[in-house]
Amino acid sequence: MxxxxxxxxxxxxxxxxxxxxxxxxLSEDWTLRPKxxxxxxxxxxxxxxxxxxxxxxxxEFPLAFAWLEVTTPDGHKAEGAAQVMDxxxxxxxxxxxxDAVLSAQLPGWEQVYNMVEQGVAINEKANRERKMILAxxxxxxxLLDNVGDENAEx
Amino acid sequence: MLKxxxxxxxxxxxxxxxxxxxxxxxPGRCFTLHTVPKEGHIxxxxxxxxxxxxxxxxxxxxxxxxxxxxxxxxxxxxxDKADYVLCDASQLPKFSPKLGTLPDPERSATLILMVNNxxxxxxxxxxxxxxxxxxxxxxxxxxxxxxxxxxNDWVCSFPLGVDMILVDEQHVAALPRTTKxxxx
Numbered sequence: 001m002x003x004x005x006x007x008x009x010x011x012x013x014x015x016x017x018x019x020x021x022x023x024x025x026l027s028e029d030w031t032l033r034p035k036x037x038x039x040x041x042x043x044x045x046x047x048x049x050x051x052x053x054x055x056x057x058x059x060e061f062p063l064a065f066a067w068l069e070v071t072t073p074d075g076h077k078a079e080g081a082a083q084v085m086d087x088x089x090x091x092x093x094x095x096x097x098x099d100a101v102l103s104a105q106l107p108g109w110e111q112v113y114n115m116v117e118q119g120v121a122i123n124e125k126a127n128r129e130r131k132m133i134l135a136x137x138x139x140x141x142x143l144l145d146n147v148g149d150e151n152a153e154x
Numbered sequence: 155m156l157k158x159x160x161x162x163x164x165x166x167x168x169x170x171x172x173x174x175x176x177x178x179x180x181p182g183r184c185f186t187l188h189t190v191p192k193e194g195h196i197x198x199x200x201x202x203x204x205x206x207x208x209x210x211x212x213x214x215x216x217x218x219x220x221x222x223x224x225x226x227x228x229x230x231x232x233x234d235k236a237d238y239v240l241c242d243a244s245q246l247p248k249f250s251p252k253l254g255t256l257p258d259p260e261r262s263a264t265l266i267l268m269v270n271n272x273x274x275x276x277x278x279x280x281x282x283x284x285x286x287x288x289x290x291x292x293x294x295x296x297x298x299x300x301x302x303x304x305x306n307d308w309v310c311s312f313p314l315g316v317d318m319i320l321v322d323e324q325h326v327a328a329l330p331r332t333t334k335x336x337x338x
Contacts, residue, residue, distance in 0.1 A: 023155070024155070027155065032155065032156050032157075033156075034156045034158060034162075034225070035221070035224055035225075036224040036225055036227070037158065037162050037225055037227070038156060066156070067224065068156060090155060093155045093156055094155065097155070
């Protein structure tokens with residue numbers, strides 16, 4: 001089973017429409033109750049500079065959050081939550097619903113897990129491509145030692 | 155996908171905030187809340203309007219359900235340190251709220267008092283002060299007289315003090331620290 005911490009990033013890698021249509025279909029006759037008010041807005045990325053160790057804000061990024069409780073017609077209850085870099089509350093809610101479905105293995109969890117596996121495959125492919133790009137652009141400074149300093153006096 | 159109770163919707167909260175501003179501007183006048191919660195404590199309409207993650211809140215009389223706390227997002231603390239305190243007005247006050255400091259009198263507590271009835275009741279208050287032309291009468295049912303005695307102590311060193319918001323099933327009225335209260 002893929003780790004729970006990887007579920008959101010895997011599902012986020014898939015087309016949003018696929019995710020929304022699946023969660024809408026799954027939750028047709030379920031009762032969904034918010035545990036907290038779903039929100040979207042801007043997060044501030046706070047970093048410390050290496051020279052003076054002072055805090056500064058690098059920039060803003062979109063952030064959406066949802067936490068909900070699902071009750072199925074047969075009385076099963078589950079909670080799910082998601083915090084995602086996106087400006088759409090409905091995406092965070094869909095991801096929170098998937099989190100609940102997978103964690104409690106509610107009816108239809110296999111479909112969600114199948115999507116997680118697809119998402120993991122997409123993320124792994126992207127990571128491999130990034131690594132290849134990084135490898136191609138790597139500069140080998142050790143070669144400079146062989147060249148020596150041309151301006152140095154003999 | 156999620157259906158929220160209207161009290162958590164921004165437009166309702168903005169309307170209720172306007173109403174609370176009017177209540178503070180006209181002490182003792184009863185205003186009707188725009189929406190009351192479908193489930194949970196009646197004061198949630200006021201609390202949802204006032205609280206967010208930046209403020210502290212205390213419920214020393216345990217009036218709220220556990221589920222209400224994450225919705226309100228406020229940080230929990232003791233009643234003597236909280237920015238907002240939810241009180242059962244029928245019971246005795248059992249804490250000393252923060253009154254602010256002279257440089258920062260606004261860092262005081264706002265007490266939200268749940269009463270049985272506003273606008274009618276066995277107790278009638280005669281109010282005077284800023285926002286009131288001559289005097290205003292406010293009848294209340296379910297307010298322990300000890301709250302008014304304590305309030306006199308809390309607001310005697312203006313600008314320090316507390317502001318009170320009285321709430322019943324449908325109405326809200328405010329007693330800011332500047333209001334002089336006499337029991338008729």
